[in-house]
Amino acid sequence: MQHRTSRRSLLTATAAVAATAATGTTANADPRSPGHDPDPDLSRQLKRLVSHMSIEEKIGQLFVxxxxxxxATAPDQVDIDANLREIGVRNAAELIATYHVGGIIYFTWAHNTRDPQQIAALSNGIQRAGLAQHTPVPLLIATDQEHGIVCRVGYPATLFPGAMALGAGGSRDDAYMVGRIAGAELGAIGIRQNYSPDADVNINPANPVIGVRSFGAESAAVARMVAAEVRGYQSSMTASTAKHFPGHGDTAVDSHTGIPVITHTREEWERIDAPSFRAAVAAGIDSVMTAHIQFPALDPSNDPATLSHPILTGILREELGYRGVVITDSLGMQGVRDKYGDDRVPVLALKAGVDQLLDPPALATAWNGVLSAVRSGEITEQRLDESILRILRLKQRRGLFQRPYVDVRQVGRTVGTRAHLATADRIAERTTTLLVNRGALLPLSRRRERNLLVAGADPASPSGTTGPPTTVLAKELTGLGFTTTVLSTGTAPAPGVIAAAVAAAAGKDAVIVGTYNIQAGDAQSRLVAALLATGTPVVQIAIRNPYDIAFLPGVGAALATYSWTDVELRAAARVIAGRAEPRGRLPVPVQRADAPTQVLYPVGHGLSY
Known part of the structure; x- marks a missing residue:
């Protein structure tokens, strides 16, 4: 049918969707609305557009x-053969023309996010390629902009504290504002779907993949923060995504490299994991991302949740009443590849209830796997149409049919504005958590503790940083009137590095040392012990997970920032200097290192000046 239809009539169908959307009611429609169509005219126009698509175009719409x-029209400048080697195309425009993909995901490592103006121009190029197809459909451009430790769009965009930091702040207004501003900035550069917020409840301190990406360990608190951030995003033109359903917070295996197993009972899932997803659905979440985890109490087949019909259709759609888009986590992760081949995984995901198939490792294999399933009758064309209509409705809600392009010249009016940056700084101050303050060591005085050594871990920097943590922290403290010496000691300081730090502490009034996920007996704890032995007061900052203090009983003062991005380190410096009050409260418990079943600092712990 598609090839007998003129392009003029197809353009008319696309325009009709935009016109109906502009005058219809679905821009703010609730995707969970049971059993009725809030805008029959728009639905008819969308169905007409779908009817013009070939099977190949329909399959393409499912892939991100x-x-x-x-x-969009040139090879990657950093690695000119990257697209040919991994995808078999030269650039984004060729990818869209060949596979008719419905979405693109931006990554920093894929060299998509150099600066806001470049990103906006790339987005416009992608949309031009989408609207130049035989059946013209705008693309849904997405990214992972969780803030905190997971950011793809960096400076000069506004970077906010991550989820656990916001959980420490406890302000739903702040969570809403993060969603609203982040959504507006992403929309201004053409990104209309953000894979955030993380709705997992992190009750396992050893969780290697979630941790500070979660708002905390208490289900009700996490649910409140998730709903607030979702409402913030929904007030902008960027779709939000609750992840990772049915809950990734109690895992000890990273699903990037293995298959985690959740041992919760059904009752525990209802109490621990479900509330935040229920809250997201109630707030009108646009999309829900699946988890590559086994959850025997919800599906005894041992299929990962991404491929589980009982979990995605039985629970998410039927029990929770969710009617929006379901997207997989990356199909390149090992957690979804262990049991089935890359050609079968997308087919099984669709049969489970998924709509969008995210980033398969070999697109041709995945795409042809779905095509074969459709041709054999394993997947019906009607099943494809169900997902495509949900995807098109999402594109319409986020304004893509009406306004597929962004104004590159106006990006600076929205992205990284002075008002947005000031809001991020104020929010960060409300998240910094003071765990220990022996002898009222903090705040430091420029007269009493003028000369400081800033040392510690400098892990690889996320996009929300302008330099190593020690450098950023020292720069801010210097601006606040202190004299600073910087020494990067790394996450595994060798004996020689520890000796250098001890020497550098000589004559200093205090030492600020950043720690990164300390484990029992590791070199960072030996570094801190050596610094304490000098007699110089030591202020420790946990720059990722807040559990480090359990291994450092002798420090004079201890802070938790929940990330090492600039905005959080600047706030920590202002707290250290007494320019801001430490207002954060632990959103997770810290257990004793020598007795993990006992709580050292409970949820809600936090000191003030």
Whole structure:
């Protein structure tokens, strides 16, 4: 049918969707609305558009794919053969023309996010390629902009504290504002779907993949923060995504490299994991991302949740009443590849109830796997249409049919504005958590503790940083009137590095030392012990997970920032200097290192000046 239809009539169908959407009611429609269509005219127009698509175009709409480079029409400048090697195309425009993909995901490592103006131009190029197809459909461009430790769009965009930091702040107004501003900035550069917020409840301190990406360990508190951030995003033109359903917070295996197993009972799932997803659905979440985890109490087949019909259709859609888009986590992760081949995984995901298939490792294999399933009758064309209509409704709600392009010249009016940056700084101050303050060591005085050594871990920097943590922290303290010496000691300081730190502490009035996920007996704890032995007062900052203090009983003062991005380190410096009050309260408990079943600092702990 598609090839007998003129392009003029197809353009008319696309325009009709935009016109109906502009005058219809679905821009703010609740995707959970049971059993009725809030805008029959728009639905008819969308169905007409779908009817013009070939099977190949329909399959393409289901895929959200990575692509290398900062331009839609040129190869990647950093690795000119990256697209050919991994995808078999030269650039984004060729990817869209060949596979008709419905979405693109941006990554920093794929060189998509150099600066806001470049990102906006790339987005416009992608939309031009989408609307140049035989059946013209705008693309849904997405990214992971969780803030905190997971950011793809960096400076000069506004970077906010991450989820656990916001959980420490406890303000739903702040969570809403993060969603609203982040959504507006992403929308201004053409990104209309953000894979945030993380709705997992992190009750396992050893969780290697969630941790500070979660708002905390208490289900009700997490649910409140998730709902607030979702409402913030929904007030902008960028779709939000609750992840990772049915809950990734109690895992000890990273699903990037293995298959985690959740041992919760059904009753525990209802009490611990479900509330935040229920809250997201109630707030009108646009999309829900699946988890590559086994959850025997919900599905005894041992299929990962991404491929589980009982979990995605039985629980998410039927029990929770969710009617929006379901997207997989990356199909390149090992957690979803262990049991089935890359050609079968997307087919099984669709049969489970998924709509969008995210970033398969080999697009041709995945795409052809779905095509074969459709041709054999394993997946019906009607089943494809159900998902495509949900995807098109999402694109319409986020304004893509009406306004597919962004104004590159106006990006600076929204992205990284002075008002947005000031809001991020104020929010960060409300998240910094003071755990220990022996002898009222903090705040430091420029007269009493003028000369400081700033040392510690400098892990690889996320996009929300302008430099190593020690450098950023020292720069801010210097601006506040202190004299600073910087020494990066790394996450595994060797004996020689520890000796250098001890020498550098000589004559200093205090030492600020950043720690990064300390484990029992590791070198960072030996570094801190050596610094304490000098007699110089030591202020420790946990720059990722807040559990480090359990291994450092002798420090004079201890702070938790929940990340090492600039905005959180600047706030920590202002707290250290007494320019801001430490207002954060632990959103997770800290257990004793020598007795993990006993709580050292409970949820809600936090000191003030």
């Amino acid at each position: 794919m990575r692509v290398y480079g900062h331009s």
